[in-house]
Amino acid sequence: MSSEPAEVTTNKPRAWWRRYFPLCWWALMLLLAALVLVLGSHGMESDRQTVALIAIANLSFLVPLGWLLFAWPPVKQLGYWPRWGLRLLVAALLVLGFMSIDVQYDGDGNWRQVRFAWQAAPDEQLAELSGNQVASGWQTTPNDYPGFLGGRYWAEATNVTLSGDWQAIPPEMMWKQDIGAGWSAFAVVGDYAVTQEQRGDQELVSCYHIDDGNVVWTHADTSRHDPGDVGGGMGGVGPRATPTLHEGRVYTMGATGIVNCLDSETGDVIWSHNMPDEYQVEPLLWGNSSSPLIVPEQNLVVIAAGQAAEDYMNSLYAFDLATGKIQWSTGPPTTSYASPVLATIGGVLQVVHVNESSVGGYRVTDGEELWRFEQPGSSSADASCSQAIPLPNDQVLVSKGYGVGARLVQISKSNDGSFEATTIWEKRVLKTKLSNLVIRDGYAYGLDHTLLSCVEIETGKVAWKKRRNPNFGHGQLLLVGDYLFAITEQGEGVLLDCTPEKYSEVAHLQMLTDEGITWNNPALSGDRLLVRNNLEAACYRLPTASEPPTAGESASESPADTL
Secondary structure, three states: OOOOOOOOOOOOOOOHHHHOHHHHHHHHHHHHHHHHHHHHOOOOOHHHHHHHHHHHHHHHHHHHHHHHHHOOHHHHOOOHHHHHHHHHHHHHHHHHHHHOEEEEEOOOOOEEEEEEOOOOOHHHHOOOOOOEOOOOOOOOOOOOEOOHHHHOOOOEEOOOOEOOOOOOOOOEEEEEEEOOEOOOOOEEEOOEEEEEEEEOOEEEEEEEEOOOOOEEEEEEEEOOOOOOOHHHHOOOOOOOOOOEEEOOEEEEEOOOOEEEEEEOOOOOEEEEEEHHHHHOEEOOOOOOOOOOEEEHHHOEEEEEOOEEOOOOOOOEEEEEOOOOOEEEEEOOOEEOOOOOEEEEEOOEEEEEEEEOOEEEEEEOOOOOEEEEEEOOOOOOOOOOOOOOEEEOOOEEEEEEOOOOEEEEEEEEEOOOOOEEEEEEEEEOOOOOOOOOOEEEOOEEEEEEOOEEEEEEOOOOOEEEEEOOOOOOOOOEEEEEOOEEEEEOOOOEEEEEEOOOOOOOEEEEEEOOOOOOOOOOOOEEEOOEEEEEOOOEEEEEEOOEOOOOOOOOOOOOOOHHHHO
């Protein structure tokens, strides 16, 4: 009789790292996080650092959770249906948890405000804003700031000389109050300031009195830019573009593509266009942000309209100032988030605009493209937000974030009338993600991501670069005489000497709540500074040093002439 050998079972001890896998994994994640923080202190851009840390945080949670659900012995010993039921339940809870929150992100993708999805957004909790007064005495003055960046190539306020001694004479807060959501700035004529804001389902054009903040009139469109997806939601809620004030009219571009021409005294509609409905140009992922451009020589207002439905269609439209009748359309099918500017290059008056992935010049008489050069970008990913800056000698300076940097381009006109764009230099400097440059005495000042930087325009050489704590974030800049005023992403006002010699901070003051996100540009009319973010607005009277500069000393109508 034969006997089969008995089956021998051995319980081999598991490797120590398998037994303590979660602890080992968390130790590895801590090391990676420390490495990212070290790289951040040595030049790694803050948005990339944020993405890396978010990825590490997610892996720190999800991988050990996966180990528990698929490799932990107590779970593996469950029956088939209980085991998979538990796994599906956990997955469902994760999805529901993610869908139940609404997040407001800053410019680097950090979570700034978190609420449950069923809770009303801050703008939805505000009282309805309505005004039916008349902006009587609407008159232009030398102190006006009538549009985005004051209607100039860069943000600059003239006819005022500021005092830098905010310790002895601090800025006086004239008023501060809640405001609807959005990234629109104030445009100022006389004693009136106009902006755009979102309150509930109403996209508003609002006119305020500067001295007391009281609303004068409003115009409302039933429209709300509030993307529900993660990508679009990173841009926040509400209108972006700043109104343009011109000869008693207010021209606006809403986030969803509604173009309005309003009476400046009453807010009554003179003409209006719904670009998606009328011209099949849809809003960009993060909302249309380009401010209207006035071309007085041709009685035109030029609009960067968004993303055309077909590749053969255009995104740059010109309308008659008085009637709103379309005059021409041009450009590639998709625009950027930058605003078009007006310049004379090669003796030809043209609209210079940053498109989705190029920069071009377009003749104002008929929109014909005169020149174009490629600029990396996608309006649904690494978007361009900084407008082109025409400079003397037919040069154009452009800047962009997402690691791209700045480029100085020479635009040349040949004898046959054709144009050519030639790059003078291109460097990873002045990486402006959500802001614009300021030009003074041959130097460009700007936020190189979140670090303030000064660069020589002729060579692209960095004069200085400053990491500040607390940092500037993706704030905004304004040139005022010898000073550079910055409003940080956290709402702090910072006054600096505008000099290429070194970074020199003069004064600072928290002007807006740090619970908001300040991507909005400041506006200065005389000594009255208007600032706002997505939660509140304020007006400060800044201390002045002496008499304002005379007309001969102030900046000219064409900022390029003062370089």
